[in-house]
Amino acid sequence: MTWYQTVGQHPDTVISSRVRLARNLSGYPFSSKLGAAEANEIIEKIGSVLEPAGFRKIHFSGISPVLATSYVERHYVSPDFANKTSPHALFLEEQEGLAVMACEEDHLRIQCILPGLSLEEAFKNARRTEQLLDENFDFAYSEKLGYLTHCPTNLGTGMRASVMLFLPALTMGGYMDALASRLSKIGLTVRGLFGEGSGSAGCMYQISNQVTLGFSEEELLHRLEDAIKQTIEKEEKMRKSISGDALDRLTDRILRSEGILKYAHMLSSSEFVKLFSDVRFGISLGIVNDITYEQLGELLVETMPATLTLSAEHSPKTAAARDMLRAKIVKEKLTHDNRGKE
Amino acid sequence: MLCEKCKKRTATVFYNENINGKVRSFSLCGDCAAKMREKGELQDVTSMVGSFADPFSELQDHFFGSFFGLPSPSYIEEKACPTCGTTYREITKNGLLGCPDCYKTFEAELESTIGAAQGTTRHQGAVPARHRAKQKLEEKRKELKAKLDAAISKEEYEEAARLRDEIRKLSANEKSDEKGEN
Ligand SMILES: [Zn+2]
Ligand SMILES: [Zn+2]
Numbered sequence: 001m002t003w004y005q006t007v008g009q010h011p012d013t014v015i016s017s018r019v020r021l022a023r024n025l026s027g028y029p030f031s032s033k034l035g036a037a038e039a040n041e042i043i044e045k046i047g048s049v050l051e052p053a054g055f056r057k058i059h060f061s062g063i064s065p066v067l068a069t070s071y072v073e074r075h076y077v078s079p080d081f082a083n084k085t086s087p088h089a090l091f092l093e094e095q096e097g098l099a100v101m102a103c104e105e106d107h108l109r110i111q112c113i114l115p116g117l118s119l120e121e122a123f124k125n126a127r128r129t130e131q132l133l134d135e136n137f138d139f140a141y142s143e144k145l146g147y148l149t150h151c152p153t154n155l156g157t158g159m160r161a162s163v164m165l166f167l168p169a170l171t172m173g174g175y176m177d178a179l180a181s182r183l184s185k186i187g188l189t190v191r192g193l194f195g196e197g198s199g200s201a202g203c204m205y206q207i208s209n210q211v212t213l214g215f216s217e218e219e220l221l222h223r224l225e226d227a228i229k230q231t232i233e234k235e236e237k238m239r240k241s242i243s244g245d246a247l248d249r250l251t252d253r254i255l256r257s258e259g260i261l262k263y264a265h266m267l268s269s270s271e272f273v274k275l276f277s278d279v280r281f282g283i284s285l286g287i288v289n290d291i292t293y294e295q296l297g298e299l300l301v302e303t304m305p306a307t308l309t310l311s312a313e314h315s316p317k318t319a320a321a322r323d324m325l326r327a328k329i330v331k332e333k334l335t336h337d338n339r340g341k342e
Numbered sequence: 343m344l345c346e347k348c349k350k351r352t353a354t355v356f357y358n359e360n361i362n363g364k365v366r367s368f369s370l371c372g373d374c375a376a377k378m379r380e381k382g383e384l385q386d387v388t389s390m391v392g393s394f395a396d397p398f399s400e401l402q403d404h405f406f407g408s409f410f411g412l413p414s415p416s417y418i419e420e421k422a423c424p425t426c427g428t429t430y431r432e433i434t435k436n437g438l439l440g441c442p443d444c445y446k447t448f449e450a451e452l453e454s455t456i457g458a459a460q461g462t463t464r465h466q467g468a469v470p471a472r473h474r475a476k477q478k479l480e481e482k483r484k485e486l487k488a489k490l491d492a493a494i495s496k497e498e499y500e501e502a503a504r505l506r507d508e509i510r511k512l513s514a515n516e517k518s519d520e521k522g523e524n
Pocket of ligand 1 (some may be wrong): 345347348349351370371373374375421508
């Protein structure tokens with residue numbers, strides 16, 4: 001089971017938690033100045049420690065663009081990493097949610113992604129992997145600035161922690177801009193997962209720490225977690241306050257979305273995200289009863305373009321063919337597949 | 343990564359299409375993607391991959407745009423890192439340093455930039471194992487040195503000789519450790 005196939009704590013509002021540690025090996029220039037031979041040497045060195053520890057190595061130079069993109073869709077690598085032309089590799093341990101990017105912007109991006117709100121565990125897992133590498137290699141470090149990174153915005157702890165939240169009520173109420181400006185004052189950043197202008201099509205947002213230097217890892221995590229818990233509280237309060245005529249309209253919209261999601265013959269990716277969001281909201285409100293968070297989580301990844309293309313025997317050639325394939329996968333899961341239910 | 347249309351905003355929409363084997367791909371910001379969709383230049387937003395994995399790319403644009411905005415005198419612009427050859431001009435251009443030693447080379451130039459972006463320039467977090475070992479050794483050496491000074495001032499020469507040997511042994515061990523690295 002991977003992070004998107006299961007749910008964790010606060011499933012109504014939290015999709016996933018992620019912690020990433022940036023590290024560089026001393027004795028090498030940073031990634032953009034690294035020659036191909038040196039990059040391969042680093043990949044070999046990292047592999048010699050991680051592969052015996054159960055990580056699977058994926059050499060990105062040798063895989064197709066569509067396969068590379070499918071790893072972006074599962075949130076294991078960054079878009080920039082998938083598109084790089086110089087040697088780079090991913091080391092993956094999916095059960096623990098661990099993914100180590102070698103030769104990304106930094107030599108090492110050690111990350112752990114888990115379902116629900118579990119920053120502490122995600123940090124522990126990432127840290128354990130980092131320690132394993134620390135025993136074997138000399139990380140670039142200075143007493144004053146901490147871990148030295150390619151870009152100074154990652155200095156110090158090199159840690160970026162983030163939580164992906166599902167906030168339909170705050171979004172509908174138009175509170176996201178206010179929330180974002182509030183959080184930015186305490187050193188946190190908010191971004192929509194589906195970057196459609198200022199709004200977020202799927203009501204999914206990622207909140208992360210902006211500052212990486214001057215605080216311990218624990219302090220940074222606690223600050224973030226406090227802000228997340230307050231945000232969850234506000235979202236839940238908003239959800240409870242929906243009543244009367246507004247609740248009837250919302251119920252109607254959610255049930256219509258459920259119908260379309262289950263029975264449409266064609267679904268574009270942007271339409272899927274909208275319907276996904278309505279139905280997910282419906283589950284939390286008790287309006288939708290025969291679809292689970294687990295099923296939706298799997299679909300969110302399985303209907304992404306690259307993952308979708310890979311799942312087909314003959315990859316769809318047109319946008320229309322892709323939309324039909326998407327609708328077919330969704331229909332099959334939601335009307336036949338009863339996994340994850342009692 | 344910047345949007346390839348306006349080259350201003352961060353790209354958040356990654357569009358790939360394959361129509362009868364003809365492949366096109368774009369990295370766009372939300373606004374430009376919306377405009378292209380209106381004009382019918384994008385068939386379908388099938389590839390809205392959130393820029394989840396890179397939450398701070400916007401921050402980086404902003405960070406270097408605003409803090410490196412002022413031109414520096416040319417002797418600073420031309421200053422280069424002896425280890426990797428990266429000049430200060432390069433660093434201000436793309437916001438990336440060339441190697442770990444660049445932080446020493448450009449310590450003075452970077453101090454205020456780092457302070458402005460991070461709020462502080464003093465690390466409080468985790469320490470690598472090797473550095474922890476070095477710190478311990480340094481503490482031990484200081485402790486022995488203090489004892490040695492005390493012994494000498496009290497004219498306890500036998501004890502002083504013993505302490506001096508111990509300090510020498512510490513330094514020798516450290517050197518052989520360093521040779522054993524890599
Ligand atoms: Zn643009
Ligand atoms: Zn350098």
